[in-house]
Structures are given as structure tokens and as C-alpha cells.
Amino acid sequence: MERVINLNHGDPTMYEKYWMMMGERTTVVIPGWHSMSYFSDVKNLCWFLEPEFAKQVFRLHKSVGNAVTEGRHIVVGTGSSQLVLAALFALSPKDGSEPMSVVSTAPYYSSYPVMANYLKSGLYNWAGDAQSFDKEGPYIELITSPNNPDGFIRQPTVNRTGGKLVHDLAYYWPQYTPISSTADHDLTLFTITKLTGHAGSRIGWALVKDPEVAKEMVKFIELNTIGVCRVSQLRAAKILEVLTNTTEKLGRSDSGESFFEISYHLMAERWRLLRAAVNNGSMFSLPEFPPGFCHFLQQETQPQPAFAWLKCEDDAVEDCESFLRGHKILARGGRQFGVSPKYVRVSMLSRDINFSLFLKRLSKIQS
Amino acid sequence: MERVINLNHGDPTMYEKYWMMMGERTTVVIPGWHSMSYFSDVKNLCWFLEPEFAKQVFRLHKSVGNAVTEGRHIVVGTGSSQLVLAALFALSPKDGSEPMSVVSTAPYYSSYPVMANYLKSGLYNWAGDAQSFDKEGPYIELITSPNNPDGFIRQPTVNRTGGKLVHDLAYYWPQYTPISSTADHDLTLFTITKLTGHAGSRIGWALVKDPEVAKEMVKFIELNTIGVCRVSQLRAAKILEVLTNTTEKLGRSDSGESFFEISYHLMAERWRLLRAAVNNGSMFSLPEFPPGFCHFLQQETQPQPAFAWLKCEDDAVEDCESFLRGHKILARGGRQFGVSPKYVRVSMLSRDINFSLFLKRLSKIQS
Numbered sequence: 001m002e003r004v005i006n007l008n009h010g011d012p013t014m015y016e017k018y019w020m021m022m023g024e025r026t027t028v029v030i031p032g033w034h035s036m037s038y039f040s041d042v043k044n045l046c047w048f049l050e051p052e053f054a055k056q057v058f059r060l061h062k063s064v065g066n067a068v069t070e071g072r073h074i075v076v077g078t079g080s081s082q083l084v085l086a087a088l089f090a091l092s093p094k095d096g097s098e099p100m101s102v103v104s105t106a107p108y109y110s111s112y113p114v115m116a117n118y119l120k121s122g123l124y125n126w127a128g129d130a131q132s133f134d135k136e137g138p139y140i141e142l143i144t145s146p147n148n149p150d151g152f153i154r155q156p157t158v159n160r161t162g163g164k165l166v167h168d169l170a171y172y173w174p175q176y177t178p179i180s181s182t183a184d185h186d187l188t189l190f191t192i193t194k195l196t197g198h199a200g201s202r203i204g205w206a207l208v209k210d211p212e213v214a215k216e217m218v219k220f221i222e223l224n225t226i227g228v229c230r231v232s233q234l235r236a237a238k239i240l241e242v243l244t245n246t247t248e249k250l251g252r253s254d255s256g257e258s259f260f261e262i263s264y265h266l267m268a269e270r271w272r273l274l275r276a277a278v279n280n281g282s283m284f285s286l287p288e289f290p291p292g293f294c295h296f297l298q299q300e301t302q303p304q305p306a307f308a309w310l311k312c313e314d315d316a317v318e319d320c321e322s323f324l325r326g327h328k329i330l331a332r333g334g335r336q337f338g339v340s341p342k343y344v345r346v347s348m349l350s351r352d353i354n355f356s357l358f359l360k361r362l363s364k365i366q367s
Numbered sequence: 368m369e370r371v372i373n374l375n376h377g378d379p380t381m382y383e384k385y386w387m388m389m390g391e392r393t394t395v396v397i398p399g400w401h402s403m404s405y406f407s408d409v410k411n412l413c414w415f416l417e418p419e420f421a422k423q424v425f426r427l428h429k430s431v432g433n434a435v436t437e438g439r440h441i442v443v444g445t446g447s448s449q450l451v452l453a454a455l456f457a458l459s460p461k462d463g464s465e466p467m468s469v470v471s472t473a474p475y476y477s478s479y480p481v482m483a484n485y486l487k488s489g490l491y492n493w494a495g496d497a498q499s500f501d502k503e504g505p506y507i508e509l510i511t512s513p514n515n516p517d518g519f520i521r522q523p524t525v526n527r528t529g530g531k532l533v534h535d536l537a538y539y540w541p542q543y544t545p546i547s548s549t550a551d552h553d554l555t556l557f558t559i560t561k562l563t564g565h566a567g568s569r570i571g572w573a574l575v576k577d578p579e580v581a582k583e584m585v586k587f588i589e590l591n592t593i594g595v596c597r598v599s600q601l602r603a604a605k606i607l608e609v610l611t612n613t614t615e616k617l618g619r620s621d622s623g624e625s626f627f628e629i630s631y632h633l634m635a636e637r638w639r640l641l642r643a644a645v646n647n648g649s650m651f652s653l654p655e656f657p658p659g660f661c662h663f664l665q666q667e668t669q670p671q672p673a674f675a676w677l678k679c680e681d682d683a684v685e686d687c688e689s690f691l692r693g694h695k696i697l698a699r700g701g702r703q704f705g706v707s708p709k710y711v712r713v714s715m716l717s718r719d720i721n722f723s724l725f726l727k728r729l730s731k732i733q734s
Contacts, residue, residue, distance in 0.1 A: 239399055
């Protein structure tokens with residue numbers, strides 16, 4: 001019997017190979033008496049932020065050039081999910097007469113509606129697709145760029161006064177999209193999960209301009225989890241340190257170790273294979289992206305998102321998720337992202353063996 | 368100038384010495400390619416629970432005899448704070464006409480009211496002191512035993528049909544209180560923070576009887592933080608493993624390493640010194656506790672809580688927190704626990720140097 005391939009989640013296990021190749025360089029050794037206190041840095045606004053983690057985050061952004069760090073507070077989170085919630089809390093008035101509207105342009109990240117609604121908060125609630133948002137007054141717009149699920153670069157949609165913007169730049173790294181400019185927003189989210197593949201570490205960070213907003217986010221995390229695992233931050237710091245070291249060798253004698261170069265080529269190869277498999281029939285289609293100049297890789301590069309946003313072109317297939325499930329491929333259907341079930345989101349970051357099997361099954365479906 | 372002693376938080380840095388003494392035995396070594404996936408155990412109801420952590424939790428409870436583990440699901444949390452929130456979510460009806468009332472008997476843990484209210488959830492809200500709760504219908508009662516802040520053993524207060532109980536047993540360990548019986552509740556919370564002192568690890572666990580409740584708690588943690596840091600669980604597992612190893616030597620050739628024996632004696636000594644300092648004047652008083660037989664230590668033991676619940680007996684002092692702040696001692700005032708400001712909660716788990724300084728200042732105040 002054929003086994004099920006689960007490409008529903010964006011589990012980034014593709015990156016294991018790179019870190020194996022890097023051997024012991026990212027190994028951390030943690031004695032039992034280390035990092036016992038709640039406090040990482042009592043003098044920092046974000047008292048649970050490990051200074052070494054903050055240092056490596058700043059260094060990496062400087063090296064890649066994907067986000068302005070000057071004049072920003074770092075707020076570390078238990079993954080960027082916690083930071084989305086912290087941002088909703090921080091940006092909503094505490095004494096509002098009704099909840100703040102939270103919007104995002106469809107197709108939007110499938111977790112946003114449920115994250116905004118699951119506690120039935122009186123501070124904020126989900127108000128749907130930003131394109132059809134027509135309510136007066138303040139709102140929060142979540143802007144994921146490159147977008148999850150479809151990979152396109154995004155700008156704010158609503159553009160009204162009173163709007164607060166949260167930029168989720170989880171995928172704004174050179175392996176996924178050209179780094180065309182240095183992001184300079186009020187509140188920007190990143191996560192180690194999609195950057196290095198360390199999903200199980202649950203580490204994300206926010207770059208926050210307004211210290212009052214940063215303080216409110218810190219307060220949220222205090223009440224939610226009393227900070228963020230310190231050892232996990234230290235491990236993340238070590239991984240970012242080694243990663244940045246490999247990128248700084250770019251342009252000098254190429255050691256063949258550059259994380260972003262290797263990951264870029266891996267993604268390029270996967271997208272090449274996927275497009276070939278899709279174009280081999282007329283059953284499916286994929287989005288087309290314009291190339292751009294990547295200031296980090298110093299060349300024109302192609303967008304090659306962490307997810308494939310696959311459309312079933314066959315008129316007989318109404319629900320692409322169910323259709324693929326019939327072929328033992330688990331993917332996430334368009335409805336969850338606020339659009340037609342003709343679409344599915346498929347992870348591009350699985351282990352080689354799963355990705356190959358996925359291609360084989362796609363080809364078989366179309367043959 | 369005298370420095371400020373911060374005994375406001377229950378930062379358990381007292382335990383660092385023990386783990387230093389244990390040397391490399393609890394050291395963990397984590398290569399960069401380990402624990403990268405989101406998933407710890409896809410077949411477990413709690414898919415983000417590390418099997419090794421679950422194993423060590425069960426083993427420890429079996430050894431100490433403080434909680435029944437048979438027929439329980441473990442839900443791991445980013446500290447027990449996250450599990451309190453997960454429990455509120457899981458135990459509240461999702462389609463209720465009004466929020467579920469959350470109560471606890473005063474003096475209650477100061478974070479409970481704010482945890483229940485900060486998101487203005489439509490699912491649950493804080494309804495105050497359980498002793499004066501008189502609303503009809505369902506409710507959630509939080510029972511902390513031994514209690515934070517005052518150290519007393521507690522039973523449910525409301526005792527009405529439709530009540531859901533959450534037992535927070537963070538302090539139900541032999542160093543703090545006699546282990547007189549094996550707790551056998553529907554939903555019980557523990558945390559490594561107060562057990563071993565590893566606050567910065569943010570690891571707690573719930574023992575949950577009803578699988579439907581466990582599933583809802585898992586759902587909360589999925590939406591809140593997409594699981595719990597895996598490396599932190601593995602480190603916690605190692606620490607619990609070594610801890611249980613030292614306790615299993617009890618009664619055999621005493622190696623002098625038993626975590627609970629050493630911690631029990633340390634707490635006993637601190638309480639002896641504190642009581643001596645307090646009894647040296649008439650300014651303050653402390654609660655008195657009946658001794659009990661500890662089935663784990665196999666002797667009669669004294670309750671010696673992780674916090675001292677100090678009362679200012681001086682009629683001239685209305686606000687004990689402010690009064691102590693004037694003497695550069697930071698403690699948490701009674702009002703935050705729902706009672707008179709004549710009380711303060713003082714951490715008993717600080718490093719030796721802070722604890723000694725605290726005693727000196729208390730003596731000076733009374734001289």
C-alpha cells in the first residue's frame with residue numbers, strides 16, 4: 001500500500017541535511033546549572049531576551065540586508081505565532097467599545113482567523129479579507145510577504161488612517177525571494193523556523209519601533225508564558241552565528257558552505273522539478289513570479305516560495321485537497337486561506353524522499 | 368548605599384548550587400540537526416510531547432508518590448502558566464451565552480485574575496474569591512496546594528455541581544510540604560520551575576484524565592505557540608532523570624546526593640532562620656503549619672513553603688509592601704492576592720547571599 005505523504009504543514013525538515021553537513025559547529029553544550037533564573041537581561045525592556053540571541057539577530061539582518069534594525073527593540077517569542085498574538089494584544093486599545101478588526105488579504109495564512117478568534121477576545125477579532133474590509137475606524141492588517149500560501153510580495157491593502165500594520169516577514173530570506181530592499185516597518189516578525197529549519201525550537205522575534213508597543217508585547221508574553229525558553233534562545237544564537245559566518249565568506253574564497261547559497265540552489269532545483277512535473281500535463285498550474293535583483297546574492301534571482309500554491313485546473317475537480325488526499329498527498333485546501341477549494345498549499349520544505357515521492361505522484365496523476 | 372533585594376518574584380536561584388554540585392551529570396549536548404521538526408511524537412494526542420520527557424515525568428511521580436499517573440494524558444506546556452490558560456480554554460464551553468466564571472480562594476496567586484482577564488475573553492473571566500462566589504451555573508475553580516502565596520494545603524471551596532477543578536500542584540514536592548497522599552484529580556498542573564529551579568526552561572506539564580479535555584488543551588497550545596520547545600523538554604528530561612536517580616538511592620547507602628533530602632534540609636534551615644529573625648521582635652508574624660507524615664521521606668516533616676507570607680503586625684504600617692520597599696526589600700503586597708496590604712509574599716528561593724541579606728534587614732528593622 002502507498003504511504004501517505006504529509007505536505008499539509010510547513011515542516012522544514014529539508015534543512016536537516018545542511019546542518020548535518022555543518023557537523024559539530026552548531027552543537028551546544030548546556031550544563032545543568034545554566035540559565036536557571038527566569039531573567040535573561042533585567043535591564044532590557046524585554047527582560048527575557050538573551051543578549052547573545054539579540055546580538056546574532058542584529059548581525060544576521062545586517063549581513064543579509066533584509067530589515068532595518070537601528071532604533072528597533074527586539075521582542076523574542078515562543079515562535080512567531082506567539083508574537084502575532086502579542087502584536088494583536090499590543091495594538092488593540094484596552095478600553096475600546098468594540099473589538100479591533102483584524103484583516104489580511106486573501107489568500108491569507110490559514111491560522112490568522114482562528115488565532116484572532118479562538119479566545120473570543122473583546123480586544124480584537126477577525127474581520128476577514130482586507131480587500132473587502134469596509135468598516136470605519138481602526139484596524140490591524142497582517143501583511144505576510146512573501147505571502148503564505150501563494151509566495152507573492154505584498155504591500156498593505158487597506159491603507160486607511162487608524163490602520164496598524166504587522167509585517168510577517170517569515171519568508172523574506174534569500175533562498176525564497178530576491179532581497180530587493182531593506183524592510184523598514186513599525187512592527188516586523190521573523191522566525192527561525194522558516195529561516196534555518198529549526199521549527200522545534202519555537203523561536204521567533206519581532207523588530208518593534210515604538211517602545212510602548214514593545215512593552216505591551218512583552219507584557220503579553222509575561223502573562224502567556226512568563227518569557228521564552230532561554231536555552232532555546234542560546235541554541236538559536238549559536239545557529240545564527242554559524243549561519244552568518246558562512247554568509248560572510250560570500251565573494252571571498254568560496255568555501256561552498258554558504259547557507260543561503262546552498263538553500264537557494266536547493267529551492268531552485270525543487271521548483272524546477274515541480275514546474276516540470278506540473279507542466280507535463282494540464283491538470284495543475286502554479287503561480288508565475290517575476291525575477292528580481294537580490295542585493296544579498298548580488299544577482300537576479302527567482303522567487304521560489306516555501307509553499308507551492310497549486311491550482312487544480314481540471315473542471316471535474318472542485319476540491320483539490322480531497323482530490324490529492326485520494327492520491328495519498330496531504331495538502332491544505334484553499335478554503336482555509338479564504339479562497340476557492342480549487343487551490344491547495346503544498347509544503348516545499350519536506351525531506352528529499354517525500355519531495356521526490358510527491359513529484360512521482362503528481363506525474364502519475366497527470367499520466 | 369544599600370542595594371535592593373528583589374524577593375518579589377519566585378525566582379528559584381537557590382537550586383543552582385545543587386546542580387553545580389552534580390557537575391556534568393545533567394549536561395546535555397545538542398547537535399544542530401537535532402529536534403528540527405515541529406513534531407515530537409505524531410502518534411501521541413499531544414504531538415509536541417517528547418517521549419523521553421513523558422517517561423521521566425511518569426517515573427518521577429511514581430518515585431515520589433505525589434500524583435497518580437495511570438490513565439492520565441500528559442500535556443506539556445511552555446511553563447505551567449500556559450497550561451493554566453490552556454485549561455481555562457479547554458474547560459469553558461465554546462458556545463456559552465456568557466463567559467465561564469473563574470474563581471480561586473483568597474489569598475490566591477496574584478497572576479490568576481490578570482491571566483483570566485487580560486484578553487477580555489468571551490469564554491471565561493475572573494469572578495474573584497471562591498469564598499464569596501455565589502453565581503449560579505458552571506465555574507472553574509483554581510486550587511493551588513500548597514497555596515501560593517501562603518503555603519497552606521487546600522481543598523476545593525465552592526463544591527457545587529457544574530464546577531470544574533484545576534489543581535495547581537507546583538509546590539507539592541517533599542522539600543516544601545509532607546507528601547501525605549497521592550493526588551488523584553481530573554486536571555493537575557506541575558512545573559519544573561519550583562521542582563528543580565529551572566525557571567528559564569519554561570517547562571510545565573498537566574496530568575489530564577479526560578482525553579477530550581487534553582485534546583482541547585493541545586489545541587490551545589497549537590494556536591498559542593505551535594507546541595513547546597523540544598530541546599527544552601529534552602533537557603528537562605535529563606534533569607528529571609538525574610533527580611529521580613538520586614532519590615532512588617534513598618534508604619540504601621546514602622550517597623548524600625538525594626535532591627529532595629538536600630533541598631528539604633536547605634528549606635528547613637531557611638525557615639528556621641526566618642522564624643528566628645521574625646520572633647526576635649513583634650513587628651512581623653508568619654503562618655504556623657501543622658507537621659505531617661511524608662510518605663516519601665518516611666518521616667514527619669514540616670511544611671516550609673517556597674514563599675513566606677509575612678504579616679506586618681505593627682499598627683502604624685498599613686502597607687507592608689511599601690514599608691519593606693523603604694528598607695530596600697522588594698516583595699509582593701497582599702492586595703495583589705486579594706487580601707489586606709498588611710501581608711506580603713517574600714520568595715524563600717533566592718540565592719544564599721540575598722536570603723542572608725534579607726534576614727539581616729529584617730533583624731535591623733526590628734531592632
